[in-house]
Amino acid sequence: MTRTRLTAEERHDQLIRAAVTAFTTGGYAGTTTDQVARLAGVSQPYVIRLFGTKQQLFVATVRFAAGRVEQVFRAAAEIQPDLESLGRAYDQLIAERELITVLLHGFAAGGDPAIGPMVRETFGRIYEVVRELTGASPEQARDFLAAGMLCTVLGAMRVIGPDAVRAGGGLDELVDTLPLSDACRPD
Template sequence: MSPPRTRSRLTAEERHDQLLHAALTAFTTGGYAGTTTDQVARIAGVSQPYVIRLFGSKQELFLATVKHAGARVEAHFREAAAREATLESLGEAYDDLLAERELITVLLHGFAAGADPAIGPVVRECFGRIYLAVRELTGAGEDDAREFLAMGMLLTVLGAMGIAGPHAVPPEPWMTELLGPKKR
């Protein structure tokens, strides 16, 4: 009797996730315009035609990556709200996400490419879903939700620059002033 075979092949879902994670890394580094499907394939350890077979095009891969990042933020907010449905708890949850620099940076690349007619609707929907989730989960009014997202965008930009988050550079006075005493 032969020994049981160990599973060495990934399922289609696992391979899809592997490619999304590779795309997250690649698009974080090069943005939409500066990234190729060949780079994503190399990071994932697959062939470039396989990437195209699964996603159809670089644009569709980028859109899937942005959707994945936005869904991750929304899911993290929902998990936090299940424990305590306040803006503060969602803010703490977002602070945790700042550690995932690739996640926040790919969202910024998506927002920056938002003028593209194919990318814009997707990133606007992504941002809108997060805004509506914040309102739904916390009961926050428009002004409070707007302020919450404005601070989140500031933290996203600062996190992408290495100014906020767990791996922040040593603070300069303007950084401390901008972030306030609670965020450093």
């Protein structure tokens, strides 16, 4: 059987996707480059050769996740350039639980001197994209992002999304107030 070698770009993408999975599970502090390497089926020195350090790999992973948010928002705005359209598109991202969870890990690591500037820039970029695509006022964009962060947290906890579990108590009432599609609501 002939094996096809991956291009450098394909190998890079494979490692980022493995890193998304690993960092989702262990967070920044609890994940090793060896875990990422095993998930990707490569050696740990190869991961270091491509990314340099775990910190640089984590930064690339969070940037990838934020880039996915921007990609989904831009696609939605091509159809209808308003906040409602972007909100519906965010339902798709809630279903990509690993991506939103890795973003949360990035925000949680914001106190790290090397990671903090990147996550602040990343979140600011998402704000700018929302304003650019929709023409939303600063207050409307703020409210949109606040609701999105709530959805991100609830999605990471599996309170909303395609594999949601009933949370009970106040969370059920809170979920009922969210502007989400039926796809993200618990059964």
